[in-house]
Amino acid sequence: MLAIGTVLILRRSGNICFRLSSTLAHLKYKTDLPLQSKTVGQLLDECAEKYSDRPAIIAREQQKQLSFRELLDDADRFAAGLKSIGLSYGDKVGIWAPNLIEWLIASIACARAGLPVVALNPALQSRELEYCINKIDVKCIICPEESKNYKFRSILNELVPELENIDRSNFSCRSLPSLKNVIFISEGNTRGAFSYNDIMNIPDSQSVKSIKEDQKKIDVHSIMNIQFTSGTTGFPKAIPRTHFQVVNNTYFVGQRLQLDQKHHTFCWQVPNFHGYGLIVGTAGWHNGSTILYPSIHYSPKKSLDAIMEARCTYLLGTPTMYVDLIKEQSTRNENISPDFALTGGAVASPQLIKDMQSVLRVNTVHVLYGLTESLAAFCSLPGEDTSKVYTTVGHIVPHTEAKVVDNNRNTVKFGVPGELCLKGVAILDGYLGDDKKTAETFDEEGWFYTGDQFIMYEDGYGNIVGRIKDMIIRGGENIYPKEIENFLQTHPNILEVHVVGVPHKRLGEEVWACIATKNGEPISLEEVKQFCDKKLAYFKIPAAVRILKDFPKTTSGKIQKYKLVEQIVHENKNK
Incomplete structure (x- = not known):
């Protein structure tokens, strides 16, 4: 550790964590590694070239599997199909579905066609769906007709009563003026909508080839993904993510999670529409990791079945999911020993992490902290002391600046709780269609106020005390x-x-x-x-x-x- 005036530098493998004051909780993490100027579509090109025949996605319940080359080919065909029905660069496409293999194909297709993916919670009801579509002018919706207790077609029928008889080539709806296409993940008669297979069967070889040729034309700073906040209070806010933000944040997260050390198979318990999945899924593509969906809808029993049968090496879940998985494993006592488990989406207690290690027999637990607005801001370091996993939410990630402030927005000392504020490559620029909320959340210097009560330490680690409102x-x-x-x-x-x-x-x-x-x-x-x-x-x-x-x-x-x-x-x- 080298002191330079009020700046202390902690070096880790070529990366530099600047302490911008000797006592105040203000850190900035820089790295010698350059930022990558590529889109998610170009990242998938590289992945398919390098890991062509390796399984990219295994949908266990659907009994489907695609290699990286097959996934890219299917995505390009679907992308060409989307363009053939009138969607053009910048049009927003909502994917409203549980963890189906078609969700992943469609999302990559949108990235390859320059169509921002709007990740919609499958639990949305008609009033909530109407709000999300109209908030940001969604032009196309992709969803199943029905899945478990989710009645997607029935909800759409409430908003678009004419859907049963509408001319799909001239679609219009008074309550949803921006919506021009509905695509059902279905093999049956979809009547006023397209089916998934319709879209796959429309394009010819030349239109598919044009998708591959168009990758350099997509702006790296264009929107790749739009997510809505969880909506735990009031209507959710729309948060855009650019290709540049996603590619770079996930590259450094992948290094932190040691995904570059060996080929991993993820037991994917998290929902695709959530930011957690976006971060880890894209991080995995940097290194050819395999995603395994244990079930279409979350099921701890099916997750444990998948971990045991497929020998998953990396577990993904929220603390609540691990509570459920530990309960299931305590009863069954299966012979499992995953290399890693990542917990995020909420803070895990030290006892839960200990139970993950002892009951699930996980060798190493990683923790990650981020918001929909920030992607990953803190994450475990490779080879860190176990005590850091028990007592923190990880270490500040590269290209991120963080400080902790009091109620008067004055920076507090290290070790003192206050509100966490963030700046950096992955932090959103503002909420879509909500200038008022953007002004409330950002200050004039560009700091994003997270609303999390946080403690930051001199060594670059941090911990959540709770939500300010909690x-x-x-x-x-x-x-x-x-x-x-x-x-x-x-x-x-x-x-x-x-x-x-x-x-x-x-x-x-x-x-x-x-x-x-x-x-x-x-x-x-x-x-x-x-x-x-x-x-x-x-x-x-x-x-x-x-x-x-x-x-x-x-x-x-x-x-x-x-x-x-x-x-x-x-x-x-x-x-």
Whole structure:
């Protein structure tokens, strides 16, 4: 470590982490490696050339598999088909589906045709879907007619009643003025829409060839992907990602996750529409990794089946998914030993990571922190001490600048909690169609305010204390739920716990613990208090306990704490 005035430099394999003050929590990570000026489509060209016959995607439940060359060929054919029905460069295409192999083919096709992919949550209902389509002028929707409990065609029929009889070559809808095409992932009669096979069968060899020839014409700074925030409160915001941002952020993440060390097969538990999948999937393409979908819809049982039978070397999941997988493995005790597991999308407790290592027999656990707005901002370093995995969300990634500020937007000292702010190559420029929210979230210097309560350390690592809006203020005391959750997670009978602040007349808010137990048996408030006694300050000890079997979640696995509070308030009113 070399001190230069107020700048301290920590060197790691040619990369440089600048500490921009001797005491204030402000870091900037630079690297000698140049940024890559290529599109996602060009990245796939390179991947197909280098790993031609290697499996790119295995859809276990669909019993389908494609090599990298086959995946690229199918994507180019579908891209040519999309252009043949009138879609042109820059038109937005919504993919509204669970984890089907067609989702991946269609998304790559869009990248190859210069069509921004709008990743839509399959759980969206008609009002939510209408909002998303109209918010950013989606021109085409790709979805199944039906899948499990998701009634895609029925929902579209609510918005487009004429869909059953409409002329698909002259499609128009009053409630969805931008929408001009619907493509069903279906082999049956799609009536007013195209089928997936229709699109694949339309183009001739010359139009497919033109897709390959057009790759250099696509601007690396054009939008590759648009994602919506989870919508845990109010309507979601539209977040654009450029080819340049995705290619570069995922390249460095792939290095961090050691994907360049050997060929890996991912057990892909995460939903395709979520930013987590975008980061890791593209990171894998830099190194020829294989994606394995264990199921169309999330199932811990099928995930464990896939890990065992396909000998998956890399597990992907949110903390909630690992809780489920650990529960399944505790019952079955299968002979598995994955090389790596990555947890992201929410913060994992130290106890959960220990359970991943002991119960799932994972050799190395990696952690990743990012938002839909930032892609990956912090990520585990190769060969780091295990304690870093237990106590942080990783180390700042290359081409990222971060600082932590107080309520007055003054930078705090290292080790002091505050709001995390980010700058860098992968940070969004602004929300689509929402100048007001963009102005609220960015300051005049271009810093993005994440809304996360964060602690940053001098060595480049950081940790989430919680969401600012989740912080509990009890009688003037600031309480961070994550601290209490991590402690309660060490109780031998607690499987999962989420701490919330419930309105209280005298104190403002009171601490409640919502708990799922390992054996299904209730745990008493008195037992929780005894467990916390002399371990937590009195004001952090839960005043009430609520036993649950399931927690309200978004489709991406994030806990909706506001719904927990609503449920408690409703129950208290009815007592």
